[in-house]
Amino acid sequence: MNSIAENIRAIRGRMAAAAEAAGRDPEEILLVGASKMNGAEACRAAIAGGIDALGENRVQEMTEKLGQHAYDGAPLHFIGHLQRNKVRQVVGRASLIHSAGSLELLAEIDRQAGQRGLRQDVLLEVNIGGEASKSGFAPELLADAAAQAEKLLEEARRQADALVGEARQKAAQEGERLAAQAAARMDGAAALIVERIVGAT
Numbered sequence: 001m002n003s004i005a006e007n008i009r010a011i012r013g014r015m016a017a018a019a020e021a022a023g024r025d026p027e028e029i030l031l032v033g034a035s036k037m038n039g040a041e042a043c044r045a046a047i048a049g050g051i052d053a054l055g056e057n058r059v060q061e062m063t064e065k066l067g068q069h070a071y072d073g074a075p076l077h078f079i080g081h082l083q084r085n086k087v088r089q090v091v092g093r094a095s096l097i098h099s100a101g102s103l104e105l106l107a108e109i110d111r112q113a114g115q116r117g118l119r120q121d122v123l124l125e126v127n128i129g130g131e132a133s134k135s136g137f138a139p140e141l142l143a144d145a146a147a148q149a150e151k152l153l154e155e156a157r158r159q160a161d162a163l164v165g166e167a168r169q170k171a172a173q174e175g176e177r178l179a180a181q182a183a184a185r186m187d188g189a190a191a192l193i194v195e196r197i198v199g200a201t
Helices: 004-022 040-048 059-067 084-090 103-116 139-200
Strands: 032-034 053-056 076-078 096-100 121-124
Touching (some): 004 040, 040 053, 053 059, 059 084, 084 103, 096 103, 121 139
Parallel strands (some): 053 076, 076 096, 096 121
16 A cells, blocks of 8 residues: 555656646646545645645544644645634634635635734635535626625735734833833842942942
8 A cells, every 4th residue: 555655756746747738837736635534643644745735624623633733844725615603713724715605704704814913815616517505606706706805805904914013013112111121120230239339338
């Protein structure tokens, strides 16, 4: 049975051949390993074997493996269907969400990212087949969805920049306070030394 590293090398060989046939640079293509139902040890083996990123599609499993440091050393993507009530568990943990398939979901991702002062990368999910059982934007609504996503992204950027600016201001104020306290302690220590020297003479 081939090891995970051997499988990755074989896949990369096929990717390189396909890229060359299409006139593309293999380095432009990201190899994402779907790690569903694979334990932390297998994830670590994939990272050691040179996988570009790991993708999870279950929030609970992702959370458990995060606690086991399964993804250390590679970006984590969320590739499954994401419910709005689970967004807060994914935003800021996954570097990329593959399945933003409604404006409501985009708005919740934006809200959670704004609260954390960060920018969350997403891919828009498109329901090409028009199946009612599948999530995603209808192709004819994709342009409007992309425009709305861009507005949300700009707002998230403004919120993140504001939070960063506020944090820097607080840090500067705290630095000034600590510097003043240190100066006061130094002045007090110097005065005590002088007092002792004068008293000794």
